[in-house]
Amino acid sequence: MGESKLFSAGRALSIAEVPQWDVVTDVAVVGFGAAGSCAAIEARYAGAQVDIFEVASAAGGSASLSGGEVYVGGGGGTSVQREHGFVDETEDLYRYLLMSGGPAADQERVRLYADHAASHFEWLGAQGVPFKGTYLPGKWIEPTTDDTLIWSGNEKAWPFSEHAKPAPRGHTVEFKGWGGGKLFMEKLSERAIQLGATAHYETRAICLITDQHGAVKGVLVRKAGEYLYVQANKGVILCAGGFITNRAMVERYAPQAMVCEQFVTGGNDDGAGIRMGISVGATTLNMHEFFATLPFFPPESLIKGIFINERGQRFINEDTYHGRVAHYVLRQPNGRVWLLVDNEIFGRPLIQQDITIAAVGETWEEVEAELGLEKGALVDTVATFNRYAAEGQDPYFHKDKEWLRPLLTPPFAALSYCQGDIEGHAFTLGGLATKPTGQVLNADGQSIPGLYAAGRTACGLPRWGEGYSSGMSLGDSTFFGRQAGRHAALESED
Numbered sequence: 001m002g003e004s005k006l007f008s009a010g011r012a013l014s015i016a017e018v019p020q021w022d023v024v025t026d027v028a029v030v031g032f033g034a035a036g037s038c039a040a041i042e043a044r045y046a047g048a049q050v051d052i053f054e055v056a057s058a059a060g061g062s063a064s065l066s067g068g069e070v071y072v073g074g075g076g077g078t079s080v081q082r083e084h085g086f087v088d089e090t091e092d093l094y095r096y097l098l099m100s101g102g103p104a105a106d107q108e109r110v111r112l113y114a115d116h117a118a119s120h121f122e123w124l125g126a127q128g129v130p131f132k133g134t135y136l137p138g139k140w141i142e143p144t145t146d147d148t149l150i151w152s153g154n155e156k157a158w159p160f161s162e163h164a165k166p167a168p169r170g171h172t173v174e175f176k177g178w179g180g181g182k183l184f185m186e187k188l189s190e191r192a193i194q195l196g197a198t199a200h201y202e203t204r205a206i207c208l209i210t211d212q213h214g215a216v217k218g219v220l221v222r223k224a225g226e227y228l229y230v231q232a233n234k235g236v237i238l239c240a241g242g243f244i245t246n247r248a249m250v251e252r253y254a255p256q257a258m259v260c261e262q263f264v265t266g267g268n269d270d271g272a273g274i275r276m277g278i279s280v281g282a283t284t285l286n287m288h289e290f291f292a293t294l295p296f297f298p299p300e301s302l303i304k305g306i307f308i309n310e311r312g313q314r315f316i317n318e319d320t321y322h323g324r325v326a327h328y329v330l331r332q333p334n335g336r337v338w339l340l341v342d343n344e345i346f347g348r349p350l351i352q353q354d355i356t357i358a359a360v361g362e363t364w365e366e367v368e369a370e371l372g373l374e375k376g377a378l379v380d381t382v383a384t385f386n387r388y389a390a391e392g393q394d395p396y397f398h399k400d401k402e403w404l405r406p407l408l409t410p411p412f413a414a415l416s417y418c419q420g421d422i423e424g425h426a427f428t429l430g431g432l433a434t435k436p437t438g439q440v441l442n443a444d445g446q447s448i449p450g451l452y453a454a455g456r457t458a459c460g461l462p463r464w465g466e467g468y469s470s471g472m473s474l475g476d477s478t479f480f481g482r483q484a485g486r487h488a489a490l491e492s493e494d
């Protein structure tokens with residue numbers, strides 16, 4: 001993790017061990033990514049002196065590699081939703097987000113976000129992030145056009161569609177090609193600097209500094225081999241990302257994510273922020289949760305296929321968000337799963353062109369035999385699926401009729417989603433327990449004075465892998481980064 005033997009993120013320094021203060025500021029922000037930039041902007045708006053410490057040589061973090069897509073809506077609709085005829089009531093966004101948070105959803109956090117997500121979108125625009133304002137229909141992992149509005153989650157899919165009126169809520173920065181997050185972050189980081197925040201690059205936050213009462217008073221950083229003691233009079237905000245690159249932490253806290261060998265990260269998600277929080281008594285939430293995807297489409301036609309496990313049984317509506325599909329795939333018995341397709345819908349997934357084709361046949365019986373499945377297991381499943389699909393129905397998994405079509409045109413094939421053949425992509429969703437203000441909480445649910453966290457260092461809005469939608473992490477990081485920046489600057493008690 002690049003830390004000295006003397007100091008570690010897991011052990012806070014006592015103020016008594018501080019020889020001198022090398023930097024004195026109001027708000028020290030650790031990490032200049034999505035959450036850190038927005039925390040810095042709001043803290044500056046509130047009049048605080050802000051110093052940002054960033055281990056990389058430039059701002060951006062994982063967010064600068066991202067698709068630059070934020071999940072927003074409500075209030076009757078953002079300006080873009082309304083322009084394209086989508087009404088998105090706050091209560092629908094609220095219900096959707098609550099469901100997306102899973103069993104441990106945080107109602108207070110969801111309420112705050114749902115009430116203010118539409119105005120947060122306008123705020124991002126006001127900071128200089130460009131949105132073209134156009135709508136792109138269809139199903140996308142990440143748009144490569146410069147359009148704005150897309151369907152980016154489970155909104156139209158069962159069971160979500162039964163609980164909240166669907167609306168497209170992915171709002172993407174105006175950028176052609178993959179990786180619009182670069183532009184997104186250029187704009188936000190430029191804004192923080194324009195407003196007067198001071199950025200210290202190639203400067204790693206090493207550990208927190210506390211007083212005799214356990215209040216956080218500063219942070220020790222290292223730049224070019226030298227240690228600097230930073231006094232933060234109003235607070236330290238940890239915005240250092242999650243822990244997907246720290247395999248020891250993943251093994252300990254989120255072992256199911258170990259099968260995903262592709263890390264969705266800018267490279268510095270080593271859990272340092274979370275460990276710093278733990279070192280001063282913070283509690284953590286949902287550390288086992290992670291976003292995962294096995295991007296099985298585009299081409300969109302593959303959504304019309306059906307996933308089966310080694311018992312020949314279906315287990316998911318394939319039109320749901322690809323990350324939700326991935327979680328279901330990953331937990332099938334013995335990690336053995338195939339996507340069944342016929343000749344009309346066959347294609348190779350864009351992101352995994354070298355997918356293993358485990359079986360091909362002129363009949364489903366041949367495919368079943370080639371996969372070595374129990375006689376009748378696959379054939380019966382396909383026959384049942386085909387019978388209902390012909391009527392536009394899916395009584396067991398409720399796949400929408402837009403994606404229902406009997407698999408009748410030979411040759412038939414089984415694309416392998418068996419462990420060993422797949423490339424799982426993941427980042428972590430668990431982190432420090434915080435209030436929606438960003439104040440970090442201890443095991444008794446009390447805030448730790450002087451300590452805030454946002455983005456993937458905290459357990460935020462996206463906290464359940466099965467409920468994640470594209471845009472939720474940037475939406476959460478930017479929105480709750482703002483809350484933390486403002487509260488730290490104003491030193492609010494609650």
Ligand SMILES: Cc1cc2nc3c(=O)[nH]c(=O)nc-3n(C[C@H](O)[C@H](O)[C@H](O)COP(=O)(O)OP(=O)(O)OC[C@H]3O[C@@H](n4cnc5c(N)ncnc54)[C@H](O)[C@@H]3O)c2cc1C
Nearest residue numbers: 031033034035055061062063066067205455456471473474
């Ligand atoms: C390819 C890709 C596509 C994605 N697409 C999307 C998308 O379209 N929409 C979406 O919502 N999410 C997307 N994500 C996820 C999203 O980018 C991240 O979850 C999000 O950036 C988290 O924000 P953050 O502020 O917590 O972390 P980051 O943006 O990663 O910022 C953390 C910063 O902290 C720095 N840091 C870490 N440790 C230290 C330390 N000890 N001292 C100082 N600095 C430190 C890091 O270098 C980094 O700059 C994508 C991610 C990737 C990689």
